[in-house]
Amino acid sequence: MRLESIDSTRDIEIVRDPMARIIGQGGAIERVKVAIKQRRHLLLVGPPGIGKSMVAQAIALSLPEPGKEIRVLHNPENPERPVLKVVSREEVEEKEAPPSVDDGVVSPRSVPSFVAERLGFRCFVCGAISGARERACPSCGANKYKKFAWDQQSSPLGEIITEVFGIGGEGPELEVKTVTTEPSGEERVVVYRRIDDGRIVVLQKGGLEEPAQEKAPQAMKVLVPLGRIPFVRATGASETELLGDVRHDPYGGHPEIGAPAYQRVIPGAIHDAHEGVLFIDELPSMEHLQSFILTAMQEKKFPIIGRNPHSSGASVKVEDVPCDFVFVGACNTRELAGMLPALRSRIVGSGYEILLETTMPDCEENQMALIRFIAQEIELDGKIPHASRGAVEEAIKVARKRALEIDGARNSLTLRLRELGGLIRLAGDIAVSEGAEFIEGKHVKKGIKETRPIEHQLKDKYGSVWKGLERDSYIESTQDSRLEGYG
Numbered sequence: 315m316r317l318e319s320i321d322s323t324r325d326i327e328i329v330r331d332p333m334a335r336i337i338g339q340g341g342a343i344e345r346v347k348v349a350i351k352q353r354r355h356l357l358l359v360g361p362p363g364i365g366k367s368m369v370a371q372a373i374a375l376s377l378p379e380p381g382k383e384i385r386v387l388h389n390p391e392n393p394e395r396p397v398l399k400v401v402s403r404e405e406v407e408e409k410e411a412p413p414s415v416d417d418g419v420v421s422p423r424s425v426p427s428f429v430a431e432r433l434g435f436r437c438f439v440c441g442a443i444s445g446a447r448e449r450a451c452p453s454c455g456a457n458k459y460k461k462f463a464w465d466q467q468s469s470p471l472g473e474i475i476t477e478v479f480g481i482g483g484e485g486p487e488l489e490v491k492t493v494t495t496e497p498s499g500e501e502r503v504v505v506y507r508r509i510d511d512g513r514i515v516v517l518q519k520g521g522l523e524e525p526a527q528e529k530a531p532q533a534m535k536v537l538v539p540l541g542r543i544p545f546v547r548a549t550g551a552s553e554t555e556l557l558g559d560v561r562h563d564p565y566g567g568h569p570e571i572g573a574p575a576y577q578r579v580i581p582g583a584i585h586d587a588h589e590g591v592l593f594i595d596e597l598p599s600m601e602h603l604q605s606f607i608l609t610a611m612q613e614k615k616f617p618i619i620g621r622n623p624h625s626s627g628a629s630v631k632v633e634d635v636p637c638d639f640v641f642v643g644a645c646n647t648r649e650l651a652g653m654l655p656a657l658r659s660r661i662v663g664s665g666y667e668i669l670l671e672t673t674m675p676d677c678e679e680n681q682m683a684l685i686r687f688i689a690q691e692i693e694l695d696g697k698i699p700h701a702s703r704g705a706v707e708e709a710i711k712v713a714r715k716r717a718l719e720i721d722g723a724r725n726s727l728t729l730r731l732r733e734l735g736g737l738i739r740l741a742g743d744i745a746v747s748e749g750a751e752f753i754e755g756k757h758v759k760k761g762i763k764e765t766r767p768i769e770h771q772l773k774d775k776y777g778s779v780w781k782g783l784e785r786d787s788y789i790e791s792t793q794d795s796r797l798e799g800y801g
């Protein structure tokens with residue numbers, strides 16, 4: 315396809331494969347694919363906005379679905395040393411075998427819809443029913459397990475990846491209990507239990523002495539569920555976030571009124587990422603935490619302990635919690651120096667360091683790639699119209715100019731695409747406000763004016779950046795002194 319042959323980005327087919335949506339990084343993607351196949355660690359290096367996070371997310375989506383569930387069991391002999399248990403998918407499903415009760419077996423269509431949702435059958439977005447193990451709704455593509463978490467971050471991969479961000483969107487429940495009060499005041503309990511990928515058994519009970527207790531299951535907590543999302547982004551904000559913790563219990567785990575130790579164990583990001591990707595942006599900002607990551611990478615298991623010495627959790631420890639993740643670190647070239655040398659050498663020794671491109675040659679093929687990018691951004695945004703050929707040509711001009719200005723690359727197109735995406739959205743908003751059917755070249759031009767950096771805007775307004783800054787600090791200092799008067 316050639317630029318002349320399209321009227322607008324509406325003519326562009328958008329690919330679903332998250333790797334294929336990344337443009338201009340062909341060489342890096344080839345190496346990333348090898349790394350995934352061999353489960354190697356990766357360090358992605360490059361300036362902001364060129365797709366490091368996007369690559370990391372695409373990797374997570376290429377990995378096989380996790381096959382192990384991590385649990386902690388109550389240890390009656392020594393409650394402060396809960397027992398670790400790693401359970402395979404087969405074992406988890408065996409446990410879900412039909413209970414020996416002759417109450418009815420029904421289809422997910424004949425139970426209340428919230429029950430079907432919680433058991434993993436019904437899509438809460440479109441209402442379609444599908445197998446409980448299918449995370450993505452076959453009808454609308456939404457993540458069925460994500461329940462009602464709507465705080466989706468905007469993401470380069472849209473629908474596909476918003477699921478990946480839903481960390482904590484755990485898998486479906488095995489059992490849902492409902493309690494209704496009859497007019498007589500009597501409580502009626504109905505337990506719905508998933509027995510396989512398409513059926514539910516309904517257990518009716520007259521009173522509150524309900525079936526779970528009769529079976530006296532072993533006291534346990536699922537730390538890392540099977541139906542998890544294999545992409546965990548850790549920020550390095552705290553040790554507990556990264557390595558897990560044991561919560562405090564004011565009653566010190568007292569057998570009657572306290573919470574037993576095993577229930578207070580919380581996995582860290584390294585454990586949540588077991589069998590998936592642990593992604594750490596701005597790696598050097600993690601400072602000393604890097605050495606923990608290194609240990610976790612080497613050992614593939616890491617204990618969970620109470621990290622606050624003043625908490626009753628401090629005496630609790632779970633040994634050898636698995637954390638076999640593919641590590642993907644990202645940083646910009648300048649930050650490389652702040653990286654723990656041992657961690658870096660570990661990646662070099664058993665993985666890849668990949669420098670992403672900042673520009674690509676200005677040829678017809680790459681221009682088409684840029685158009686695909688624009689179409690993707692428009693689809694992802696969802697609120698702006700398609701871009702006409704004129705708009706696309708303007709955007710290509712901008713990409714050419716930026717490649718030259720920022721990277722000194724002639725006959726090239728920039729791959730600093732976050733900024734370009736921002737320009738497209740702004741031009742789109744302008745088109746919408748004008749009621750236009752398409753984003754036109756003039757909207758892009760107007761957008762360029764409005765996206766001028768603050769420094770340039772200050773210069774226009776005050777004559778120079780410094781004058782602008784001085785002005786602001788003058789106002790701040792007078793405000794401060796006025797406030798002091800009230801102190």
Ligand SMILES: Nc1ncnc2c1ncn2[C@@H]1O[C@H](COP(=O)(O)OP(=O)(O)OP(=O)(O)O)[C@@H](O)[C@H]1O
Nearest residue numbers: 335336337361362363364365366367368470731732
């Ligand atoms: N190579 C690319 N192909 C397609 N889209 C891209 C590419 N690079 C960036 N984008 C777009 O730009 C956005 C920002 O990219 P991303 O968040 O991956 O950048 P980053 O390199 O992780 O930046 P930072 O260093 O600031 O974290 C993406 O959401 C995507 O829309």
Ligand SMILES: [Mg+2]
Nearest residue numbers: 366367595644
């Ligand atoms: Mg990023």
